Amino acid sequence: MFTLEGKTILVVGGASGIGRSVAEMAAHQGAKVILASRNASRLAMAAEEIGNGTAHTEVDMTNEAAVKAWATALPEIDYLVISASSAAHGPFATAETGPLRAMFDAKFFGPYVTAREVLPKIRSGGSIMLFSGVLSRRPGENCAGLGAVNGAVEALTRAMALELGPNVRVNCMSPGMVRSEAYSSMPDDAREAMYQSTGESLLVGRVGVPTEIAHAVLSSLTNGYLTGQILDVDGGHMIRQYATR
Ligand SMILES: NC(=O)c1ccc[n+]([C@@H]2O[C@H](COP(=O)([O-])OP(=O)(O)OC[C@H]3O[C@@H](n4cnc5c(N)ncnc54)[C@H](OP(=O)(O)O)[C@@H]3O)[C@@H](O)[C@H]2O)c1
Numbered sequence: 149m150f151t152l153e154g155k156t157i158l159v160v161g162g163a164s165g166i167g168r169s170v171a172e173m174a175a176h177q178g179a180k181v182i183l184a185s186r187n188a189s190r191l192a193m194a195a196e197e198i199g200n201g202t203a204h205t206e207v208d209m210t211n212e213a214a215v216k217a218w219a220t221a222l223p224e225i226d227y228l229v230i231s232a233s234s235a236a237h238g239p240f241a242t243a244e245t246g247p248l249r250a251m252f253d254a255k256f257f258g259p260y261v262t263a264r265e266v267l268p269k270i271r272s273g274g275s276i277m278l279f280s281g282v283l284s285r286r287p288g289e290n291c292a293g294l295g296a297v298n299g300a301v302e303a304l305t306r307a308m309a310l311e312l313g314p315n316v317r318v319n320c321m322s323p324g325m326v327r328s329e330a331y332s333s334m335p336d337d338a339r340e341a342m343y344q345s346t347g348e349s350l351l352v353g354r355v356g357v358p359t360e361i362a363h364a365v366l367s368s369l370t371n372g373y374l375t376g377q378i379l380d381v382d383g384g385h386m387i388r389q390y391a392t393r
Pocket residue numbers: 160161162163164165166167184185186187190207208209210230231232233234254258279280281282322323324325326327328329330331
């Protein structure tokens with residue numbers, strides 16, 4: 149009932165981070181995996197490392213025309229995971245709207261268009277997992293836009309679940325801070341300091357790792373009674389105490 153054996157899963161954002169971990173775990177559980185993102189060589193390397201016949205296909209979710217053409221060429225699938233995104237930061241009072249609009253293109257409109265265009269390829273009984281993040285309901289300084297786009301994805305999740313049931317279920321993973329390539333542009337010591345201080349504020353005493361999110365994603369994809377939910381896998385971030393300023 150909950151098995152991935154013989155199922156096909158498409159992971160958009162599967163070349164790195166949480167998506168890569170979802171793909172790896174699904175392949176080990178017997179699923180046929182298709183990785184998608186923008187960089188062909190990163191995709192090819194990830195597919196080879198995962199093995200088990202993992203396929204890959206290039207797409208930029210922010211190019212609506214390209215997504216439409218790409219989706220028509222896909223095979224039928226059971227599960228769609230969209231972990232691809234980008235982020236923009238800055239204080240509310242001074243942040244330029246250009247980077248914020250680009251983030252909405254990548255993290256809201258990209259998943260919207262991708263899910264809409266891939267939908268005809270999803271078999272009845274399948275499901276979709278979108279991604280938001282803790283900032284939707286626990287704001288952080290310099291993260292107003294990111295919190296807002298996460299909130300938009302969560303609202304979209306509930307609306308899609310309402311419209312697509314009973315054939316397709318839709319849920320949203322809202323991770324807390326997880327060690328991933330998303331932070332690879334930071335200097336090593338600053339990144340570790342950030343992981344350390346955030347981890348200390350969490351109920352579990354540390355930040356997460358991609359496999360912990362992947363485990364919950366796969367279990368939710370295959371649970372036929374779960375739809376329209378925001379899954380907080382966040383080390384207790386939602387109920388943590390905030391440090392005083
Ligand atoms: N890591 C965290 O602490 C954390 C916390 C809260 C929420 N989240 C959310 O969790 C999700 C996964 O995060 P992550 O840490 O795994 O990120 P990541 O390691 O940066 O992975 C993002 C993936 O998306 C692909 N991608 C980016 N833009 C794309 C586009 N326009 N079209 C297609 N593919 C694109 C990237 O590959 P290419 O660049 O090669 O295309 C990359 O493989 C995101 O939605 C993120 O906002 C993460």
